[in-house]
Amino acid sequence: MFTSDRLLFRGFQDEDVEHLYAMRNDFRIARFVNLEPNIPHPTKYKEFLRTQAEGSTIWFSIIEKNTGNFVGQCSIKVSEPKNRDGTFGISTYPKFWGKGYGTEASKFVIGYAFEALGIQRVSLTVLEGNAAAMAVYKKLGFKHEGTKRRANWAEGHWEDLLYMGILEEEWATAHKKTQGLS
Numbered sequence: 001m002f003t004s005d006r007l008l009f010r011g012f013q014d015e016d017v018e019h020l021y022a023m024r025n026d027f028r029i030a031r032f033v034n035l036e037p038n039i040p041h042p043t044k045y046k047e048f049l050r051t052q053a054e055g056s057t058i059w060f061s062i063i064e065k066n067t068g069n070f071v072g073q074c075s076i077k078v079s080e081p082k083n084r085d086g087t088f089g090i091s092t093y094p095k096f097w098g099k100g101y102g103t104e105a106s107k108f109v110i111g112y113a114f115e116a117l118g119i120q121r122v123s124l125t126v127l128e129g130n131a132a133a134m135a136v137y138k139k140l141g142f143k144h145e146g147t148k149r150r151a152n153w154a155e156g157h158w159e160d161l162l163y164m165g166i167l168e169e170e171w172a173t174a175h176k177k178t179q180g181l182s
């Protein structure tokens, strides 16, 4: 079991799929984690979520240390090992937003991925209206690398999709004290 100050990180367990399904059916979350229409998903969607979790290179369920509550998930997927490029994803239940958990979890998991997987960069995409995610990624040192214009139609308007990334040396410089790198 891995830990940060207030969180535990454990592997996927069968019952976690119920949380993943509940989160994907929550408009506040689904709105920002895919470009699909926001519609309630049928129960068979759980199989897709399970496959997605199990197909990640690193997949952590995030648990609140004090209560044992399921907070959310975060993952890294290395699709093409030769490029040593990990794609990052995170989502947490809205009741836990604004407590610093998103930053704490992202920092732990990305730092762990750089060390454990030997990757040379972490990549992600974020919709332009996702101010909370953007704030987390900027705090951690991610750079804006490109923009796909009009990538998503949501809430009656077009929005851009931003590509962000951080290189291993940028991460090491920004986080060397807390990640134990020198």
Ligand SMILES: CC(C)(COP(=O)(O)OP(=O)(O)OC[C@H]1O[C@@H](n2cnc3c(N)ncnc32)[C@H](O)[C@@H]1OP(=O)(O)O)[C@@H](O)C(=O)NCCC(=O)NCCS
Residues within 6 Å of the ligand: 028, 029, 032, 033, 072, 090, 091, 092, 093, 096, 097, 098, 099, 100, 101, 102, 103, 104, 124, 125, 126, 127, 130, 131, 132, 133, 135, 136, 139
């Ligand atoms: C992204 C997410 C994980 C962040 O989790 P969180 O626990 O709320 O994150 P934190 O509390 O660590 O940080 C949130 C930051 O966003 C800022 N923020 C929140 N809403 C904001 C807004 N509307 N405008 C500007 N900043 C905002 C907060 O002030 C905070 O920054 P600060 O610590 O500098 O004050 C969470 O919002 C989530 O799961 N969202 C839905 C799924 C999602 O968007 N995933 C990412 C897809 S790219």
